[in-house]
Amino acid sequence: MTSVLERFLRYVQIDTQSDPNSESFPSTAKQLNLSNQLVVELQELGVTDAHVDEHGYVYATIPSNSEKTDIPVICFCSHVDTSPDVSGAYVKPIVHHNWDGSDIILPDDTNQVLRIGELHDLDQQIGNDIVTASGTTLLGADNKAGVAEIMAAAEYLMANPAVKHGDIKILFTPDEEVGRGTEKVDLIKLGADYGYTVDGEAIGTLEDETFSADGVKITIHGVSTHPGYAIGKLENALKIAADILAALPKGSLSPESTEDKQGFIHPVQMEGIQEKATLSFIIRDFTVSGLHEKEALLKQITDEVLTNYPGSSAEFKVQEQYRNMKEILDQHPQVIEHALNAMKMAGLDPILRSIRGGTDGSRLSFMGLPCPNIFAGEHAFHSRLEWVSVQDMEKAVEVIVNLCKVWERSHFND
The missing domain is CATH 3.30.70.360 (Alpha-Beta Plaits)
Incomplete structure (x- = not known):
């Protein structure tokens, strides 16, 4: 099994920065470098239908292994691009093992320092393994943490057939950071009933409301x-x-x-x-x-x-x-309830909160795919101080797997 950390460290070194001034789709061809790699890795896991379409979207299906019929099809979605605000080229990720709470000085620009009290939630990570960039680029945890977590969960499900689930769809989008992440997505082709973006911040958070x-x-x-x-x-x-x-x-x-x-x-x-x-x-x-x-x-x-x-x-x-996805999600309370239960199964105390921003899930919800946002562990995104906790990423993988179980177990019609 490839750890979520191994995947993440590999993905962030691929430059996938999007361009708001480009008229092409995706806005930068280099996003396809990661999308194509993800398809290869999914196919190696046995996900036979994994492919990149002509617009740069990755579609894939983990087939149901349950005896139950008509289990709702759920989708997990993350975006491959990184923000245009800070360079995403030549990212050098650094793992700070068993962090003791002291200042983290980034070596390639010593003016870039992660300090408790200045960065939200950092004080909760003492003893954990923190991943940063080197000081001259962003890290790319937004949203390659989510990509790595979905991929790690896919590997786990494919390797453990005893874990029962319905059809699971995977969607990786380009150009989320420039507001075009769902512009050319094909929901009929995707074939999902409900979705979850994995693009949130603090561990245990579930976001059901956006600007x-x-x-x-x-x-x-x-x-x-x-x-x-x-x-x-x-x-x-x-x-x-x-x-x-x-x-x-x-x-x-x-x-x-x-x-x-x-x-x-x-x-x-x-x-x-x-x-x-x-x-x-x-x-x-x-x-x-x-x-x-x-x-x-x-x-x-x-x-x-x-x-x-x-x-x-x-x-x-x-x-x-875009519009506040809560308008749609309130019509489908089971989507939220199942996510909260999946987090509790992972030993977390869920936090339901709003996003002062938007996600692909905002648009997907209004397009017909109710889609709240699950934590990915990314913090200080769009900056050179961006960081993520390895332990938080591991918990996100657990929650994704638990969600697959919850949807299967909650369906009683044979």
Whole structure:
């Protein structure tokens, strides 16, 4: 048997960073390097239908070995890509065995230090084995921890036929980090009734609620003229954009000033010239009404700023991104109940909580595959301080296997 750690260390050294500016799908061809390797490994385990489709999705089936019929088909899903925010090339993973709680100084950039009190949940890991990168890249635990855990669980199920289960589907997606992870997934081909993304943080957590999310793009049309003869004429689109940003609430409604169930208005890009400029925002809230309130406020700010520029105008466009998956999951309580039971079987005290973000499961749920998010153990993702605990990854594997058992045992119709 290949340990989950062995798999993880191998996977993180494959650069799979996605690119938000690419128009191809997947956004980077290098993601296929890992996807193709996963298919080879699944086939070596005896998963005969494992393959990569033309869009870079990995599909695979672990066939039922139960005498029961009509057991719901469940799917486990993780994404192969890593965030564009920090380099994912030439990752050098380091295992800090039996960590004693002292500062972990990353050797390739000694300014990068993991300290208790500065990183959430790190204080719970004393005595465990911590995996980090070397200081110049992210680690890739988001989401290669989940990939490794699903693969380790697949190996266990294939090697232990005494563990009864229904059909188990495996789905590895590209481009989750750039918001396109489910764009071309084929749910009919997948053939699952319920799913679980394995892309969560702290051990024992089960996330059944996400932000609802919209994007807003404001296109500003200023009045351009030669700057040497601009008096009383020029209305600089870049300055109008800056005024809109300056008019945003101070100390509230921003990522840096909100927590828990509070939403925000977050500018993510500004570009342009004096004649035309664009501002891009992400709007987040746990309710659709909260989204609409924030969008109305941003529109009001834009309109008020434009009163100072009578020759200028702006287009205000809202694009739906994803919605709170709790709307769907509340209609399928067994999906949550079985996951909580699987965690209890592993000796964990489950924690049901919300995500201040989104997952592939958000979109999959609204596409017809109810899909909460199970912990993978990844922490400080999208940063050079990213880390994961080996023991947490091992528990995630146990929970995945337990879920397969729970769904089989809970089905009583022969």
